[in-house]
Amino acid sequence: MSTKLRAAIIGSTGYGGVELIRLLLMHPNVAITSVISSSSAGAPIADGYPHLNQILTDKLDAVDVDLIREKADVVFLATPHGVATELAPKLYDAGLKVIDISGDFRLKSGEVYEAWYKHKPADAAYVEKAVYGLAEVFGEEVKGASFISNPGCYPTATLLGLAPLAASGWIDLKSIIADAKSGVSGAGRGLSLLVHYAEINENFLAYKVNKHQHTPEIEQVLGRLAGEDVVMTFTTHLVPMTRGILSTIYVNLKETRSEDDIRELYRSYYEGRPFVRIRDKGKYPATKEVWGSNYCDIGMSLDPRTGRLTIISVIDNVVKGAAGQAVQNLNLMMGWDEATGLAFTPVYP
Known part of the structure; x- marks a missing residue:
């Protein structure tokens, strides 16, 4: 294309933001015209991320809606939860396309959002405008949209592992248990005891047991696909690795099905979707096999x-679970091939 789409990234100094820069x-078809940080405005982006030295020399802009409107056509919000509730509507009203990577517009119920996220919910009118951008499931809704709520990392892995079965009616929806493990980059770049080296190294722990904020997001989408309310058990764990999510999901079938029937259901459901790969019988994915890529690999037994x-579903939490899916959604919004700028192989070993 002769003129590239101009992109601004708010929250450029977080892991999701810097991964967006890489992608x-x-x-x-895209030019980065503004990298934005409320905490580091005026400093070169390479000060915080030296790997960008001589690659991206921009200084970080402050958060200024008028400036963003002048410099960009689309804005990505890679901000902590609670920030986009006020900021995203202003950007949308300014005529910008908005892709929010935080959780502020995923849950349709403000009451549920406040209970799980402990923040004031966004204006309900804007929550309704936001299309939930799980590209492989709601891609047709994403096409032509102007406001996308990017799914969470845990929900992406877990929902892609469950969507074909929830939509088919083949499983007992009361039987769903998901046991998910994430690398420490999912906690962001901020400092906390949980991700302190001495705490996480040679350790493996469960956290936010029965309280993780991604639980209602998964339930909401499964309920939409199944046509009835879904309540599930979802347990998250932290493992001493940088990237990756592995979600192990257990379900009971309503009636007798063969494993080949189930695998064929998955392959049919995801036909034509380039980033979901279904493993052959007896083959199970590992996080290393999707590292640095936008793939979701799924195996089952x-x-x-x-x-x-x-069901075993793996993703790179920073790519498919955040920045990569945001770019995939941008491609769909703009009418481009959804793999544009994402068709690279995983990094191995």
């Missing part, structure tokens, strides 16, 4: 003793 620098199906 958009490789995108043939049906236990003939119990009739219970185990």
